[in-house]
Amino acid sequence: MQEARVVKTTCPYCGVGCGVLATQMEDGSVEVKGDPDHPSNFGKLCSKGAALGETLGLETRLLFPQIRGKRASWDDALSLVADRFSSAIRQYGPDSVAFYVSGQILTEDYYVANKLMKGFLGSANIDTNSRLCMASSVAGHKRAFGADTVPCSYEDLEDADLLVLVGSNLAWCHPVLQRRIEDARKSRPHMKVVVIDPRETASSDGADLHLAIAPDGDVALFSGLLAYLSKAGVVNHEYVRDHTAGFVEALNEAQRWEEASLVEATGLSAGQLHQFYDLFARTSKTVTLYSQGVNQSVSGTDKVNAILNCHLATGRIGQNGMGPFSITGQPNAMGGREVGGLANTLAAHMELDNTEHRSLVKQFWKAPALAPKQGMKAVELFDAVASGRIKALWIMGTNPADSLPNAGKVEAALASCPFVVVSEVVKQTDTSRHAHVLLPSAAWGEKSGTVTNSERRISRQRPFLPMPGEAKPDYWQFAQVARRMGFRQAFDYGGPDAVFREHATLSSFANAGARDFDIGAYADITAEAYAELSPFQWPAPSEGNVNPRHFFAEGGFYHADKKARFIPLKRKDHLPARKSGQTKYASTVRLNTGRIRDQWHTMSRTGLSARLSAHSAEPFLEISPQDAEDAGLQQADIAQVTSPHGSVLLRVVVTSRQKTGAVFAPLHWTDQFATNARIDRLVTADLDPFSGQPAYKHTDVSISPFNAVVYGFAVTRNKPSLKGLDYAAAVRCDGGWRMDFAHGSYLDQSALLKHLRAPQKNSGHWSEYRQSGDAYRAACFDEDGLVVACLTSAKPVSLSRSHLVSLLAKEEWSQQDRLSVLAGFPSATQPSKGAIVCACMNVGVNEIGKAIAEGAHCVDSVAEITMAGTNCGSCRTEIERMLHGQFQQAAQ
The missing domain is CATH 3.40.228.10 (Dimethylsulfoxide Reductase, domain 2)
Incomplete structure (x- = not known):
């Protein structure tokens, strides 16, 4: 039997830059472990990294180019992109085109995109979703x-x-x-x-x-x-x-x-x-x-x-x-900064506004039309799309229809843009539905290049899977379009190693310590050495002794006089903002948005893993008890949250951990996983005047109850249809999908079962139970087990969600199991995990509670009994709160 091949690569999630060991098993699955030799994580992984092997399926993948929704050849798609960008530049000038890229693409991809736009198309209209983070x-x-x-x-x-x-x-x-x-x-x-x-x-x-x-x-x-x-x-x-x-x-x-x-x-x-x-x-x-x-x-x-x-x-x-x-928040936010991925910078940490830097880059690239000025930053760029100034836009590896502030305006801008190209890994996003040309990109595990983490450490991402269908690397896509636009010689790369060599050479070009970013030691790296490249921190100049761990212990700053600048910050500019207020059942508070533990960005990758969705399965609103009372909200209600830009519906989590006058909502949910939960539709596009970064943490919103007529929970073998439901959130679980929903008008049973893609009543074995009002319970079984189960009520449904989820994947059934489906709760003899607390080890709140009841007195003793908290440890504070009786699960 052939020994499984272990590939050292780097995690594609946050800016920690953890080393990963990926092993493709005989059955085609991929085992992912932390790399004990990588100096960022020494073998540790978080819940998301540990679940990477569960996110590599192809069912959601974009596998071939499309032009206006129809399959096309790469040659036709790339030629169309080149033609439309060229014609826009001829007719309207170079600032009529733009690229919007991502901290999730590789440094080599970023480099080629930046070189094409700033050096050869003659505009600096290339910005990145890192603008939104760092x-x-x-x-x-x-x-x-x-x-x-x-x-x-x-x-x-x-x-x-x-x-x-x-x-x-x-x-x-x-x-x-x-x-x-x-x-x-x-x-x-x-x-x-x-x-x-x-x-x-x-x-x-x-x-x-x-x-x-x-x-x-x-x-x-x-x-x-x-x-x-x-x-x-x-x-x-x-x-x-x-x-x-x-x-x-x-x-x-x-x-x-x-x-x-x-x-x-x-x-x-x-x-x-x-x-x-x-x-x-x-x-x-x-x-x-x-x-x-x-x-x-x-x-x-x-x-x-x-x-x-x-x-x-x-x-x-x-x-x-x-x-x-x-x-940093993204896996390659730093790499993008190093190659000039922001609209106001040049490659190798050089500046567009610096005449000497512009001359150096123009000379090195042999650039025919180096951008003469800064380009448009992210929010400004999409404002230009909305106003019609941008005629051709290429988006790569990001989802601005969900992630930019005032996202509804952004989506409308995309819908009105004359020509939109989207390079993506997945078929359906809220951005890709507006693409005239869709290009299938290689995903993590398939592409080859480098990323830089938060401590300036450059690591390799290596492929361990073949590129599926007709997917291609991102740098290749840019280079192919550049060649079709007449720049063949400057973009004749034999592979990502050639791009990295050029990037390293530029970093040391006329540098001699004048600039911080210098990896000239790798300017002559061979393809073989690039393949084996070990993680290293910059600076790494070709000559001279440096301490890559630290900067500035003995000064040596990068202003002309080598001195740092203190920045006087005027008090009048930073006085307290106006306070929020409340009126009966219409509470005005400040919305703070952010990440949750087990999801990443817009869930296109983490949403493929059932266990990553087990901890928080719904979009929610954390609100203080006082604000909840003022707004007329109770635990598990649905709240309508409104700003001048739009409105969303979120499950209410009342918690004393949230300050009065402010609320929190996660950023992850999109139309692929929920209805009316795209939180950045609410966020006002207020910007920092120096950086152009939006203020995602501080939007005034009003909050009121959503008066649903029916609430429900369902598990189903097939992905449910969310469209048409006022509130719905569906995520994967073992064996299928779980969905919470609520609607403002009566749902008849046929409409409800159609949303759940349930079998016809004359198919399978159906059990139903009706109470007065809108209480309805139904389940369908076939020879393989549970197909669908649905429980509705006129109030938020009280049941054991984890129990119903566990039954969906159950293979052997007893009569007691069948009865417990419509009951919504396990019997006294049926064990139930309860809401998942530890995603890494799939340990639920009931299991941890049992360990505490049996004498576990600290987090380590709970871990010894249940294994919870023994991997990434991000659940250990929740276990600690359970030990002190303060635990509250955001969504179950």
Whole structure:
């Protein structure tokens, strides 16, 4: 028997950049494990990474090119793209075309796209969904450091004596880093963690101090900290003198914040402020780790610089356990930044506004028409599509109809655009339905290239599966169109290794230490060496000794004078915003959006895994008890959430972990998995003035009850049809699909069963039960088991969802099993997992509760009995809350 081949690759999810071992088994399945040799994760994986093998099926894949919905050849599709882009440029100029790409494509893909648009089409209208995640960090880094340089490494998180998490639910969004930190705290008990977040989260549960800051209070908080550091005498005046400029001006602005105004702006007490400020002041080994809660704001860039100001003032940068650390959300947000994937940058961390940089890139590329100015950033770009200024648009690896703010306007813009190209992995998305040309892209496990994680570590993504159907790599698609547009010589790449060589060579071209990004050591890499490339951190210049772990311990910033810049942040620009208010049954609150533990972006990959959908199966609204009462809402109701741009329906989760005046909803649900749940339809396109990044965390919305006539839950072997239901959410489960639904008018039984794609009444073995009103229960069996079961009521349905889900995949049936279907609950002799808490090990709340009842007294003892929390650990805080009687499941 031939030994299974193990391929070292990199996870396609968050910016941690975990190494993965993928093994294709004899039956065609793929086993995925963490790579113990990869320096980012040392073998650990989160729930999403561990389930990667379950997301590789082809049933949702786009397998061949399409022109206007009909199958086409690659030659015809690419020739049409080249012709339409060329004709638009001839008739309307280069700024009439645009690319919109993604932090999920590979660096080689990004490089070719950027080169084509900026160097050969003559426009900088190429932007990326990383604009939505990390653009404020880029802008803040460039203002302070002179370059988009992340000065830290993951080891600093373990070496720090104080870790400050700002706007980051690390335990759910970057669980492997959270585990590294937890392990470090066990060996270094004096290490402290402070979490700054308006919400109580899995990350704040394990913190020494949680500061439930008011939305957008971060600039005030860190300005107050800067003034406190000066007063406490911990400013590193030697570092400030030798390596920075503008300290006095920044400090003067910070000192304008009186204690009372800090309390008002931050929503924190004076005692909390002093506790945090004192801890920061007396702990030299401090890392401030920040993410979307900082970046996704109209003051995101200023928030970044407020943090950087404090680290520059103390000289806590570039040394072990010290520094400001931006953690990225996507697997290759950093790689995109390195090749100029943003509309305002050039490749190799060079700048479009820098004449010398533009000359270097033009010379290196032999570019005939290098873009003369910055292009349009993401929101502005789609505004231009809406107004008709963009005549041809190519979207690759992202879903802007769901992910951009005011998403309804974006979708309308796509529908009106004269020519839209979409390169995608899946057949159906809310964006691809507006494509004139659909191009099938290679997916994770099929494509070859590199990605860069949050600590500047470049790793290989390697193929272990053949490209299915007619799918092709993304870089190849761009290169083929470039050749058809007359640029054959510049885009004659033999493979991704050739693109990487060119990228590495450009990084060192006329560099000699003048720019931060330099991987010239790999400029002559062979195809064989590229295939075997081990993870490495940049900089990696061809000559000279560097410490790739840190930047700036001894200055060496990238402004002309080699000094960092303190940024004065004016108090008047960061006063508290207006407060929300409530009226009877029409509550106005602030909407905060974000990720949940087991899903990724718009679920096109994670939605293929049944176990990843078991933890949170519905789009939900977390709301405080007071706001729920004001809005006339109760637990498990359906809420109608409305902004000036649209309205959505979400399941209500009433929880004291949410602050009054604010609500939270996840970003993941699309029309493929729910009706009326695309949360970014509500988000106002308010932008940071420096970065162009939207403020996803701060939209005023009104909330009221949705008065449903019927509520229901169903399990079905076939994918249900959601269209026409007011509220419906359907996700995969073992054996088929599960669906929660509600509707504002009566649903007759035939219409309901049609939605569930149920067999005809004369097929299979049917059992039905009717009560008064809209209570209806039905189940159909065939020789293989349960085909469909549906339970409805005039109120939210009370039943054991996990029990019905388990029955859908059941192979051997007893009479008791059949009776329990219509009952909706297991009998006393039937074990039920309950709602899934640990997705990695498929452990439910009932199993954990049983372990606690039988004497498990801590998380580790629960883990020993049930295995829950033994993989990625992102469920450990939930187990801890169960031990203390505080657990609440968002959706069951």
